[in-house]
Amino acid sequence: MSITIEPTVKVETRRQPVPPRERLETVFHVEHLDALYGGKPALKSVSMEVYKNLVTAIIGPSGCGKSTYIRCFNRMNDLIPGFRQTGTIRYHGQDICASNIDPVAVRRNIGMVFQRPNPFPKSIYDNVAWGCRVLGMKDDLDERVERALTQAALWDEVKDRLKASGLSLSGGQQQRLCIARAIAVEPDVVLMDEPASALDPIATQAIEQLMHELKSRYTFVIVTHNMQQAARVADMTAFFSISHGGEGERYGELIEYDATEKIFTRPSDQRTEDYVTGRFG
Amino acid sequence: MSAHGLTGPSLRLDRLPRRRRVNRVMEMLAWLAAAIAVAILGVVIWSVASKGASELNLDLLTKPPIPFSFTNAPQGLSNAFAGTLVIVALATAMALPIGILVAIYLNEFAPPPVRAGLGLALDVLAGVPAIVVGIFVYGLLVVGGGGQSGVKGAFALATLMLPFVARTTAEVLGLVPDSLREASLGLGVPRWRTTLSIVLPRAAGGILTGTVLAVARVAGETAPLLFTSSLVGPQTSWNPLHALQTVPLAIFELSESADPKDHARAWAAALVLLLFILFASLTARWLATRTARKLAGR
Numbered sequence: 001m002s003i004t005i006e007p008t009v010k011v012e013t014r015r016q017p018v019p020p021r022e023r024l025e026t027v028f029h030v031e032h033l034d035a036l037y038g039g040k041p042a043l044k045s046v047s048m049e050v051y052k053n054l055v056t057a058i059i060g061p062s063g064c065g066k067s068t069y070i071r072c073f074n075r076m077n078d079l080i081p082g083f084r085q086t087g088t089i090r091y092h093g094q095d096i097c098a099s100n101i102d103p104v105a106v107r108r109n110i111g112m113v114f115q116r117p118n119p120f121p122k123s124i125y126d127n128v129a130w131g132c133r134v135l136g137m138k139d140d141l142d143e144r145v146e147r148a149l150t151q152a153a154l155w156d157e158v159k160d161r162l163k164a165s166g167l168s169l170s171g172g173q174q175q176r177l178c179i180a181r182a183i184a185v186e187p188d189v190v191l192m193d194e195p196a197s198a199l200d201p202i203a204t205q206a207i208e209q210l211m212h213e214l215k216s217r218y219t220f221v222i223v224t225h226n227m228q229q230a231a232r233v234a235d236m237t238a239f240f241s242i243s244h245g246g247e248g249e250r251y252g253e254l255i256e257y258d259a260t261e262k263i264f265t266r267p268s269d270q271r272t273e274d275y276v277t278g279r280f281g
Numbered sequence: 282m283s284a285h286g287l288t289g290p291s292l293r294l295d296r297l298p299r300r301r302r303v304n305r306v307m308e309m310l311a312w313l314a315a316a317i318a319v320a321i322l323g324v325v326i327w328s329v330a331s332k333g334a335s336e337l338n339l340d341l342l343t344k345p346p347i348p349f350s351f352t353n354a355p356q357g358l359s360n361a362f363a364g365t366l367v368i369v370a371l372a373t374a375m376a377l378p379i380g381i382l383v384a385i386y387l388n389e390f391a392p393p394p395v396r397a398g399l400g401l402a403l404d405v406l407a408g409v410p411a412i413v414v415g416i417f418v419y420g421l422l423v424v425g426g427g428g429q430s431g432v433k434g435a436f437a438l439a440t441l442m443l444p445f446v447a448r449t450t451a452e453v454l455g456l457v458p459d460s461l462r463e464a465s466l467g468l469g470v471p472r473w474r475t476t477l478s479i480v481l482p483r484a485a486g487g488i489l490t491g492t493v494l495a496v497a498r499v500a501g502e503t504a505p506l507l508f509t510s511s512l513v514g515p516q517t518s519w520n521p522l523h524a525l526q527t528v529p530l531a532i533f534e535l536s537e538s539a540d541p542k543d544h545a546r547a548w549a550a551a552l553v554l555l556l557f558i559l560f561a562s563l564t565a566r567w568l569a570t571r572t573a574r575k576l577a578g579r
Contacts, residue, residue: 076463081393108469118460121483121575131468134478178464185468 018235018259024051026092027189027219028073033087035068035077041251042068045087048238048257050189055211055220057234057260059227061275064240065252066223067115070191073221074110075103108135111187115194117174119166119181124149124158127166127177131185148184152176153210172203179210183218190214192222196229208233227276230260237263239272329555333548341549346515346531358550360517364431364525368510369500371435371521372442377492380446387447388454389476400451407444412504414440419508431521434510438499445495453487454480486572490565497561501554503529528554 018024028050035043043065050056058066068077075096077083088095096106119127128145137144145162149155154176158169166177175195182190192211196204211220211233224230230237238257242250256263256272267273294301344357387399418437423429457480465475481488506527513526528550535547 074467076467079459079463079466104466104469104471106469107467111469112463112467114460114463114467116460118458118464120461120464120479130478131465131470134470134474135468181464181468187469 017261018054021049021051024054026050027052028221029088029090029093031088031090033069033072033085033089035065035072035085036083037068037080038082039084041245041249043252044243046254047087048254050219050221051236052219053215053217054235055215055222055233056236056238057230058221058223058238058240059225059230059275060240060252060255061242062225063250063252064242066225066240067193068252069240070193070221070223071112073189073191074107074112076107076112078103108185109187110189110191111182111185112191112193113175113178113182113195116198117171117178119169119174119177121165121167123163124166124169124177125162128180128184131181135185137185144184145180148180149177151183151210151214152180153206154180170203172199172206175199175203175207176210179207183214187218189219189221192220194223194225196224196226204229227264231264234260236260239263239267239269239275241271241275326555329548329552333545333550333552336542336545336549337552341546341553345517346546348515356546358526358528358531358546360513360515360526361528361531361550362553363517363519364510364513365500365528367519367521367525368431368435368438368506368527369496371432372438372499373492373496375435375439376442376446376495380443381450381488383443383447384450384454385476385481388451389472389480403444403447406440407448410504411441411502412507415505415508418505423509429508429510429512429524431510431523431525434506434525434527435521437505437509438502441502441505442495442499445498446491449491449494450484450488453484453491456487457483486568486575489572490569493561493565493568497558500557501529503533506530 026049030049031047033043033046034041046069058069060066071077072085072089073091073096077085085097089097091106091110094101120130122130125145128148129141132138132141132144146155146159149158154173157173158164158177166174169177175198179190179195196207199207208229211222214220222230222233236257237260239255240252241255243253244250256267256269258268262268263272264276267276273279340355341357342362343359344355345359347354347356350356383399383403387396387403391399414437418433418440422433422436461479461483462475465479466472470478507530510524510527511530513524518525532547532550532554535543535550538544
């Protein structure tokens with residue numbers, strides 16, 4: 001990576017253009033989402049749609065609520081004391097925060113890969129197989145594990161030592177193991193919260209490659225603070241920024257959401273342009 | 282700086298003489314404090330060992346005592362060792378499951394205000410003097426009906442163990458990284474299953490260590506057993522429905538005897554207790570390092 005700031009981020013030129021929005025199937029429909037920690041707003045009035053079989057990137061400076069936002073999609077924030085959200089997130093039309101919705105079922109369909117690789121202290125095989133077993137997908141377990149590891153581009157590296165601990169792998173391999181674990185239970189959506197932030201460029205490339213290959217089967221939402229990464233992998237990009245309210249209040253806000261190419265080459269908001277050209281951030 | 286003929290700040294050892302002196306003195310004091318702690322332990326072990334070694338033999342563990350014996354027939358404290366074994370095992374069986382469940386609730390499920398209250402309650406319970414627990418169980422179970430028994434003694438010891446087990450377990454559960462819970466929940470695994478299959482196994486080593494230490498601690502308790510399991514004869518019994526002799530009480534009773542050989546046997550029993558605690562602590566350490574190594578994937 002060069003030290004001088006590139007004037008603009010290069011957008012992959014071979015990418016396929018995003019089809020017009022009316023031809024896309026909506027997976028998530030977010031409306032006026034507010035998120036609060038202990039009464040302090042972290043996100044204000046976010047509205048956007050996430051489309052099926054696309055990679056949607058969420059970019060923005062640190063502290064703009066990207067992680068908070070992606071964790072709203074599978075109700076991961078339920079676990080945080082003092083967290084509250086208003087507004088609606090519809091997943092294929094169902095409000096996932098409604099009182100008759102089981103958060104376990106939500107997470108069953110909407111998988112997640114976390115910022116830091118977090119394999120279970122189990123063998124490589126069991127890391128992938130455990131979720132399937134617990135969720136009752138017990139048929140052809142070996143085949144299932146092999147398929148998931150192959151999809152995560154890890155099979156060739158680990159096929160001879162499936163009994164070794166998942167923790168004996170390198171950081172990049174661990175993260176791919178976590179991806180294999182997430183896709184082994186066949187979710188509909190895979191959320192990725194800065195999946196490459198702790199990885200070297202080669203491991204990062206492997207993960208981006210597999211997102212590219214798997215998006216025909218899954219819908220990906222990825223949080224990243226690496227703009228090049230968003231430009232490389234994402235079809236759609238949402239730019240979040242920090243806004244200042246009265247009395248020193250700071251909260252994240254969705255500034256612009258559009259096709260990745262447009263966000264990086266012809267953004268319609270000045271703040272987006274400042275961010276993607278490196279004048280701010 | 283120019284006085285030293287240097288262009289940068291001086292790096293010589295003698296540049297801050299006062300600070301260096303203070304540092305020396307504090308280091309010495311800390312070393313001295315550590316040495317005193319070790320020395321006290323050393324003196325205790327040495328005095329117990331030197332006074333009890335003469336009676337430390339297999340008879341001590343296997344032969345019952347002979348009250349008012351005027352012969353040299355071999356005798357021991359098998360009744361006390363059997364009783365301690367039974368009572369401590371029962372106490373552990375009572376305190377361990379409840380303690381672990383309390384810890385799971387405390388660390389995994391309780392909302393913050395309840396957590397603070399429950400934590401405080403456990404701390405107070407841990408601070409209740411052993412004699413008070415003894416009187417409490419005496420009033421509740423012994424006077425109430427049936428008199429003394431090993432089970433009631435075990436109940437008193439379990440009351441002492443419970444806060445200890447719950448606190449140490451909650452502590453190790455707290456050390457299990459949230460990222461592991463999130464990994465499991467993120468797969469769509471229910472909370473109870475996550476706790477049971479991911480969090481508990483990960484904490485098992487720590488829970489075991491805490492349990493071993495709790496056992497070592499109550500094995501030497503005297504006061505609660507005084508009220509609940511102390512009116513005993515010399516015969517060896519394994520039946521917890523009767524009052525059972527225990528090692529700490531046997532030491533106490535023998536120390537009041539007129540026969541110097543009884544004193545030696547009391548010292549020997551104390552030595553066995555000490556060795557047991559030493560062994561338990563070493564086991565706990567070994568378990569802790571072994572699980573740490575296993576979890577690191579080596």
